[in-house]
Amino acid sequence: MKLKFLTTAAALACLTLGTAAHAETLRLSHQWSNTDVRNKVAEIVANGVAEADVDLEIQIFGSQSLFKAREQYRPLSRGQLDMTVLPLSYAGGQQPAFNLTLMPGLVKNHDHAARLSESPFMAALEEKMADDDVMVLVHGYLAGGFVGKDKCITKPEDVAGSQIRAAGKSFEQMLAGAGASIASMASSELYNGLQTGVLTAANTSSSSFVSYRIYEQVKCYTPAGDVALWFMYQPMLINKSKFESLTEEQQAALLAAAEKAQAFYLEEAKKEDASSEQVFRDAGVEIAQMSQADFEAWRALAQKHPTSLHRRSA
Template identity: 50%
Template sequence: MKFKKSFIYLFAAVFLFAGVGESFAKTLKASHQWPGTKRKDGKFDVRHEMVQIIADEMKKANVGVNIRIYPAKSLYKPKEQWKPMTTGQLDISAFPLAYAAKFHPEFDITLMPGMVKNHKHALRVNNSPMMKTIKKIINDAGVVVLSDAWLAGGFVSKKNCITNPESVKGQVFRAAGKAFNQMLEGAGAGIQGMPSSEIYNGLQTGVLDGANTSSGSFVSYRIYEQVKCATPPGKYGLWFMYEPILMSKKSFDSLTSKQQKALMKAGKVAEKYMTREAAGLDTTMEKAYKKAGVKLSYMTKADFDAWLAIAKKTSYKNFATKVPGGQKLIDQALAVK
């Protein structure tokens, strides 16, 4: 009888620790603000897809780590994800870094008008001294970068096409960060602060006349249903934003070395996907807005220069004088050719 009981206990132990698999895996929570469902074009938002790729890669790696994704701000509000990452309450987030500039004002450099010129330039900026400084601040705050990601963006308006600074006068705009707010105010626009997930409602209710955001968000949030004209990035896009996949350092440090290596490798797979997709997001925006009957307009070199002149008197000046080491960060960013 004792032998029989011992055999049963041994069998149960083997079953529990070797046979049940995923139920004993560590589950990480990943949060972001974008839809987790397919759009009309059959694609997911690129930032959701990046997180999903990391989750899929970790499943393939079979190292005892599962990732549960909470899209569409279902776990945390968009701008409230940074602090929980620093404390380990939130494990992973697809996060526009400038959203955390109230904690670390240096982060506003990652959404500075005209700082990043195009998608290829963004890749070079990733390896610049400026980004090394930014990543040290991220790391020192208790957060790890799993994947780099830069998204281009543009303008939309319910009233008219946005090209030169004169075209925004008297309109109320949403811009993603302080630097763009300052530039738009310098051009005579009013400002309403909100995450990109609230732009549609802001336009619909009349709180907003226009907005800045990424090409990806312009499509994923169906903003084409609320506007008359859109200005895609085109050849002279002003708007580039750093939107990496981040992870709590506390959560990362709790993993085994094998799990950490698998996670960093998964992050690189997601980053390569983003690098392939980035420029295509701008084309997708153009197609979606044309199909919806929205007029498309593009900035000229003269328009771009006029905006940059205002940005240097407002955004750049404020950043250089009010942010510790601000001028050095600007110089480092502008040194990337």
């Protein structure tokens, strides 16, 4: 009887150890607050794998608490970070092709953005990411607009003489061509830049304008509407080797949760533009609208002042 008990106990111990050996905790880093849509996307994935009960946990570190906004891709590619939600153009210095995910007028609307995520264009970018040991879990584009500290911005001549932040080389080149001075910084630094006078204007996503309370520092907001010049690819990424080290059940749970998160991301992205406009309006900020003629003027300017990346891609 004693021998039988010991044998049973040993079997249970081996089973417990075997289960524990597959338990994984993944660290996910991003730069936004817990009310931002990109944090909600992260939460959907984290909750999804928790509900799947496959010994997989995702810990979310928001508001740059783990890595600075522009410093996440490199540690991800080196296996020092497991997951991130990141504007891919932030990593354009490491992979110049990533700058293609933020080009003036490239994306027409949110449905077009969703189609781009399933296109040969995105497949080629994913090959670049795979070279860095990175893979996409959740595709997502967000639209954005302009803010002005002292005036409205709808057309190129409106930025002449301004000190402006733009995300991505293509936008910086275009805005410089319109006579603006460029200040390069992450969207998380916009509030301080506008508050201290380092910036007089900026463009970023509708979500970031609200998440970072930019309505407290500006006179006028030009939101993404029927005409949107600014679309930025901001996916959830995972270290490829880490994903491949997970069990089949853990991988399946992660992919299923990511699929739900991607559907949510697209629908919420569509809502963010209108809701951000209302937030700025309620805060007493003037609302301006970009016309189709304004849009065409910006695109013509972008074509007139192409970056070296554009020339290589032409």
